[in-house]
Amino acid sequence: MRKPLELSKRAQGVPASPTLAITARVKELKAAGEDIIGFGAGEPDFGTPEVIADAAVESLRAGQTRYAPTPGTPEAREAIAHKLRTENGIDCSAGDIIINNGAKFTVYLALQAIVNPGDVVLLPTPAWVSYKPMIELAGGVVREIPAGPTCDFKMTPADLAAHLDGDVRAIILNSPSNPCGTTYTPEEIRGLADVLSKHPHVAVIADEIYERLTYTQEPYLSMAAVPGMAEQTITINGLSKTFAMTGWRIGYACATGSGGAVIKAMTRMQSQMTSSITSFLMPSIPVALEQAMGEVEKMRQTFAARAEMIHGRISQWPGVTCPRPTGAFYVFPDVSGTFGRTSRGGVVINGAMDFASALLDEARVAVVPGEGFLGCGPNHVRLSFACSEADITEGCRRIEEWLGQLT
Ligand SMILES: Cc1ncc(COP(=O)(O)O)c(C=O)c1O
Numbered sequence: 546m547r548k549p550l551e552l553s554k555r556a557q558g559v560p561a562s563p564t565l566a567i568t569a570r571v572k573e574l575k576a577a578g579e580d581i582i583g584f585g586a587g588e589p590d591f592g593t594p595e596v597i598a599d600a601a602v603e604s605l606r607a608g609q610t611r612y613a614p615t616p617g618t619p620e621a622r623e624a625i626a627h628k629l630r631t632e633n634g635i636d637c638s639a640g641d642i643i644i645n646n647g648a649k650f651t652v653y654l655a656l657q658a659i660v661n662p663g664d665v666v667l668l669p670t671p672a673w674v675s676y677k678p679m680i681e682l683a684g685g686v687v688r689e690i691p692a693g694p695t696c697d698f699k700m701t702p703a704d705l706a707a708h709l710d711g712d713v714r715a716i717i718l719n720s721p722s723n724p725c726g727t728t729y730t731p732e733e734i735r736g737l738a739d740v741l742s743k744h745p746h747v748a749v750i751a752d753e754i755y756e757r758l759t760y761t762q763e764p765y766l767s768m769a770a771v772p773g774m775a776e777q778t779i780t781i782n783g784l785s786k787t788f789a790m791t792g793w794r795i796g797y798a799c800a801t802g803s804g805g806a807v808i809k810a811m812t813r814m815q816s817q818m819t820s821s822i823t824s825f826l827m828p829s830i831p832v833a834l835e836q837a838m839g840e841v842e843k844m845r846q847t848f849a850a851r852a853e854m855i856h857g858r859i860s861q862w863p864g865v866t867c868p869r870p871t872g873a874f875y876v877f878p879d880v881s882g883t884f885g886r887t888s889r890g891g892v893v894i895n896g897a898m899d900f901a902s903a904l905l906d907e908a909r910v911a912v913v914p915g916e917g918f919l920g921c922g923p924n925h926v927r928l929s930f931a932c933s934e935a936d937i938t939e940g941c942r943r944i945e946e947w948l949g950q951l952t
Contacts, residue, residue, distance in 0.1 A: 559678050563917040564927075567901075571911045582940035584928035585911040587723060587875070589789040594840040597788060600832040605825040613824035615816045616808070617644030617797075624831035625797050633756075634770035635780060641801045643811050644830070646822050648754045648783035648796030653679045654818075655779045655798055656715070658810040659748045660685040664714035669700045670920025671877065673723045673752075677919065685714070691920040694879050697868045698725035702736040709740070715748040716741070718768060721755040721872025724918045724927040726852075728759055728872035731766035738771040748807075749778040754796075755873035757787040757841055760849040769799070776802035786873075787841055788833045795822060795830065848874050851930040851937060858941040859928075862948055874931040877915065881924035889950040897926050908947040910940050 567585040574581045616622065622639035629635040629642075645651040652675070660666060662684030668676055669690045677687050690700045690708050705716075718737070721728040729737070741749055751768040759765055769778040783796030800807040821827075852870045859867045864882025880900050887893050892903040897914035904910050913929075915922035930937060 555682060558681065560917075562674055564674055564913050567911055567913050570905075579909065581905075581909050581911060582936050582943065583911045583932065584930070584936075584940055585913050586931060587786075587929055588791040589786065589844060589874070589931050590933065591789040591844055593788060593790050593793070594833070594837040596836050597790070597829045597833045600829040601793075601826050604828040609825045609828070611824060613821040613827055615643075615821050616812045617642065617821060617830075618827045621827045621830040624834050625799070628834045629767075629780065629799055633753075633765075633767040633780075635767055635775060635799060635801075637775075637799050637801050640805060641799050641808055642797055643808050643815065644795065644797045644822055644827075645811075645815065646796070646819050647794040648752070648781055648785060649675060650794075650819070651781045651783065651796040651798045652676070652717075652750065652752060653682070654811045654814060655750050655781065655800075655807070656680060656683040656685065657814055658807055659779075660714055665710075665712040667705075667708055667713055667716035667747075668919070669716075669718065671698060671722075671724055671915065671918035671922040671925065672717070672920070673719060674917040676717050676719075680717075688713070689919060693921045694866055694868050694877075694925075697727040697871075698722060698877070699727060699729060699733060700737075702740045705737055706740045709744055709747065713744070713747050715750055717750045717752060719752040719754075721759060722875075723755065723873055724875050724877045724913070724915065724922070724925075725868070726870030726873050726875040726877060727868055728761065728763075728765070730761075730763050734766045734768060735771055738768060738774050741777070742773050745777055747777065749774065750781060751778055752781045754781065754783055754786055756782060758845055758848055758874065759872040760845075760852050761871045769801075778802070779807055784830070784833055788837055789844065790833070793826060793829075795826060848930065851934060852876075854934065855928065855930045855937050855941065858937075858945075862945065865948075870930075874929055876928050876930065877918075877925050878928070879921070879924050880926055883948070883951055884924075886951040889947065894951070897923055901926055904944065904947060908943040910943050910947075 571583040622642040626639045660683040666680045666685040769775045769780045779800040784790040867878035888903040890907040901914040913927040915925035
């Protein structure tokens with residue numbers, strides 16, 4: 546008898562992304578003609594600004610179709626460094642930048658570059674679904690720092706200090722947060738930096754992918770811009786969310802500490818994995834960062850209006866609490882007040898997964914159950930408001946009707 550191929554332990558341990566699974570299911574149902582309102586997808590519903598697309602088409606037509614330098618072309622890296630210097634106050638140059646196939650891969654590569662098997666990586670939770678699998682793929686051990694809706698899902702400097710010890714190698718800080726939709730204020734960032742600077746061996750992986758999508762009067766403060774923090778911080782960002790470019794797969798990292806060792810290590814590893822990003826996309830990067838900010842601001846204003854709209858509706862749902870979203874395009878309501886009740890289709894709701902699947906089956910509305918986000922996630926569902934105002938109105942109406950029929 547032939548022995549079946551055995552998967553590696555690593556592969557067996559990796560769960561599929563639950564958020565991408567929901568998005569795929571909604572696409573399938575819609576393709577089959579079903580009338581579904583999707584609050585699942587974590588991507589803007591806008592098209593990529595034309596000026597950015599034109600730059601890619603032009604470079605493709607001009608024949609920029611060969612291998613490019615692994616960390617990116619000098620022009621694209623300089624455009625990113627310029628953005629980080631002028632908009633974020635991070636003192637860096639082109640050599641401190643690596644461009645990757647989407648910020649998801651940037652986070653993965655950063656973890657691979659700094660985490661050894663057995664190292665502890667701090668993860669404030671609820672957290673984006675991919676962090677834990679990525680930490681574990683690097684052999685790291687996740688240590689959660691839980692925070693709930695009553696403190697806007699944000700850890701305090703004291704919470705952070707209580708979780709730091711000699712085993713900790715890194716922390717992932719994601720602000721604005723997916724899934725929580727909340728953002729650390731500059732004062733809060735400085736408070737965390739105060740604690741972290743006393744542990745200079747701890748790498749701070751600052752995932753700032755939603756940095757341009759904030760809805761408060763407060764300015765945004767990057768961790769690496771706090772005096773003294775650049776040495777230990779790897780700043781991660783990308784074009785996917787800000788510029789409505791999720792399918793393009795462009796992410797990047799900036800790290801200036803340790804004589805450039807982190808970016809060099811990420812570049813070496815990337816050279817053995819994916820090489821550069823698609824070469825004819827490189828010229829679009831300076832164009833996006835330098836010429837599309839007007840369009841980004843329009844998208845931001847639209848998201849800000851939707852944030853108010855959806856939060857206003859959710860705040861009125863009986864038994865549901867939800868902090869006000871201040872960034873990204875998510876709300877993360879606590880729906881545990883419905884647990885133990887029965888839906889109109891006869892489902893006893895015993896958790897966020899039951900809530901989400903009954904809602905999809907019975908009300909034709911897709912939300913993401915919070916289990917995969919860890920921490921208090923199992924009490925929550927995530928709704929993305931990267932969809933039209935009409936969808937928000939109709940989706941909320943369906944949810945309200947469905948909630949009203951729980952017994
Ligand atoms: C917090 C966070 N970081 C990184 C990413 C990955 O972005 P990209 O599409 O550029 O890989 C996402 C996408 O959902 C995200 O929510």
